[in-house]
Amino acid sequence: MIFLKTEDEIELLRASNLLVGKTLAEVAKVIRPGVTTKELDKVAEEFIRDHGAIPTFKGFANPYGGPFPASICTSVNEQVVHGIPSDVVLKDGDIVSVDCGTYLNGFCGDSAYTFCVGDVCEEVRNLLKVTKNALYIGIENAVQGKRLGDIGYAIQQHCEAHSYGVVREFVGHGIGKEMHEDPQVPNYGKRGTGALLKKGLCIAIEPMITLGDRHVVMGKDGWTVSTKDKKCAAHFEHTVAVTSSRADILSSFKFIEDVLGDQAI
Numbered sequence: 001m002i003f004l005k006t007e008d009e010i011e012l013l014r015a016s017n018l019l020v021g022k023t024l025a026e027v028a029k030v031i032r033p034g035v036t037t038k039e040l041d042k043v044a045e046e047f048i049r050d051h052g053a054i055p056t057f058k059g060f061a062n063p064y065g066g067p068f069p070a071s072i073c074t075s076v077n078e079q080v081v082h083g084i085p086s087d088v089v090l091k092d093g094d095i096v097s098v099d100c101g102t103y104l105n106g107f108c109g110d111s112a113y114t115f116c117v118g119d120v121c122e123e124v125r126n127l128l129k130v131t132k133n134a135l136y137i138g139i140e141n142a143v144q145g146k147r148l149g150d151i152g153y154a155i156q157q158h159c160e161a162h163s164y165g166v167v168r169e170f171v172g173h174g175i176g177k178e179m180h181e182d183p184q185v186p187n188y189g190k191r192g193t194g195a196l197l198k199k200g201l202c203i204a205i206e207p208m209i210t211l212g213d214r215h216v217v218m219g220k221d222g223w224t225v226s227t228k229d230k231k232c233a234a235h236f237e238h239t240v241a242v243t244s245s246r247a248d249i250l251s252s253f254k255f256i257e258d259v260l261g262d263q264a265i
């Protein structure tokens with residue numbers, strides 16, 4: 001069942017999502033070679049709780065793994081999504097996707113950004129640029145009167161034109177009082193198909209794009225999703241509200257990009 005949100009509910013969603021953007025910026029401040037992903041998690045959890053919110057990922061259950069043990073997902077290099085923060089040390093040339101969720105005043109925030117650790121090769125930087133652009137191209141299609149398939153089609157076309165893989169097994173989603181609501185929002189699809197987009201629909205759009213083949217494997221922990229060919233993957237996510245004109249982006253990369261400065265992708 002799809003829940004359309006009122007303007008007041010959209011403002012509550014915006015507050016939760018802006019907190020995610022600010023949390024990701026705090027994480028951005030400490031990303032460098034030598035830091036562990038567990039240290040990133042600690043920064044995020046403290047910041048979220050200090051702002052009166054709850055990290056929605058912590059304790060989240062899935063049918064394959066136990067409750068998620070951390071406040072953010074940290075997915076390094078060939079890991080696509082749902083990586084568990086650990087004592088693994090980030091090194092120069094790595095990339096790390098940080099996905100963060102908050103619950104504030106009854107509404108969920110969800111946004112992700114893939115960061116470079118030190119100097120990252122041109123080939124992988126390009127993957128990040130194209131994936132981030134694909135997110136915004138998808139968002140351009142999140143307007144009243146279009147259909148869900150238009151979003152996925154636009155993302156898929158853009159990424160496959162660069163010979164990248166589009167992950168099929170994991171998709172974006174509706175968002176509101178629950179982190180995952182209907183509808184599913186695939187990053188692939190056919191133009192003019194799927195649910196009609198209506199004003200008040202709030203969705204998380206999150207392309208997961210691979211440098212090589214699109215196929216993924218599930219880790220033994222029941223959470224970590226990696227590329228089968230072990231080539232890098234990128235993941236960027238915004239929560240947006242459908243309006244009658246441009247999509248209203250409720251999360252924000254502004255805080256992150258203020259931290260990254262000219263190092264931003």
Ligand code: MG
Nearest residue numbers: 099110111112
């Ligand atoms: Mg997310």
Ligand code: MG
Nearest residue numbers: 110204206237
């Ligand atoms: Mg999401």
